[in-house]
Amino acid sequence: MNDKISIILPIFNVGPHLRGGIDSLVNQTIGNENLEIIMVNDCSTDGSDKIIDEYAEKYDCCVAIHHEQNSGAAYTPRNTGIEACTGDYIMFLDPDDRYTLDACETLYNAVKEHDADMAFARFRRIFEYGGKVQKSYSPYMDNLDEVYPDETFETENFLDVPDFIWDNVIEKIVYGKTVKGVYPRDKPLDVIHIDNIEQEPDLLKMHPAVWSRIFKRELIMDNNIRFQPYVSGDDMAFALETIIKAEGIVFLNNFMCYDYYIRDLPSDKSITNTVNVRLLDELMESYIYCRKCTEGYSKEVQTISVNPHLLHWTNTWKGSPFTKEENRLLLSKVNRLKKIHKSDLKSRMLLSSITTALETAIYTARE
Secondary structure, eight states: OOOOEEEEEEESSOHHHHHHHHHHHHTOTTOGGGEEEEEEEOOOSSSHHHHHHHHHHHOTTEEEEEOSSOOSSTHHHHHHHHHHOOOSEEEEOOTTSEEOTTHHHHHHHHHHHTTOSEEEEEEEEEETTTTEEEEOOOSBOOSOTTTSOBOOOOOSOTTOOOHHHIIIIIIIIIIIOOOBOBTTTTBOOOEEEESSGGGOGGGGGSOOOGGGEEEEHHHHHHTTOOOOSOSSSHHHHHHHHHHHHOSSEEEEEEEEEEEEEEOEETTEEOGGGSOOHHHHHHHHHHHHHHHHHTTTSOHHHHHHTTHHHHHHHHHHHHTSOOOHHHHHHHHHHHHHHHHHOOSSHHHHHHHHHHHHHHHHHHHHSOO
């Protein structure tokens, strides 16, 4: 193997989980001599800094970088890693998660075989508190049904529209419940290879998991793609920019490359599992950014790039109490998106439902 893969880890106070994450990299089947593991410490106070220094001393492939000032979110250390890395390909790991042992080798082989700009695969969503495992959503039939249950949005009708409209319009059409198989016998799909996203916009329905993907260095550098300054939603913006600009995309529908641990214990919650108004505010800013990025693309790309994520946003909002002022702030952001995201009737219906729900909440929420 002549190429090197750079893997970037943003690190802040993940001491109890950190060794497992790094170990999943140094033990990859591709061989750590083919890896450059960039560990960026964002001023941790729990000893994470000492752990990455230990690995940097022990392994030639490990590089420790220490920020002098905490940035408060993962986007800055991720961008630091992009600037510092030297690999031919770039990947990302959140240090409280794990790569499956052949993740790097399988993704690298896929992107090389098809001479593509990027490749990605499925992941396991592991709930520590509930003790359950789900496979990440895919719009395609797979061979994983007997092993893992589906990851789906909550089935609850959280927009409070008539059930018929929810079941037959919003959930089924906006999110996209139709599962694709191989014609004519609906066999599971294994590998999807396309030249550009316009050929298969349904790929945008999946979780924007940057850590389940491998990117050719030139895709990121030549297009000057970096993580946007959002506490939540920076990965969505990055994933969208890369996939709409990629020349050659490969999706491995039956391969699990990543274990995504949902830190939902009351005493051990990650930032993105701690719901507050800033998280939802910046998620909406990310949707606005993403929608602007799709100007000039087909209406299908514009719609699919945002609508499924709006369902997730609304479900999160509905399950969290906010004050009148907080709801007013969120309504102002939704209205900003509403002005530019009107590519079809479904989008207008969805955003109108969300604004109505927010307007209702403003009159009933506490001060």
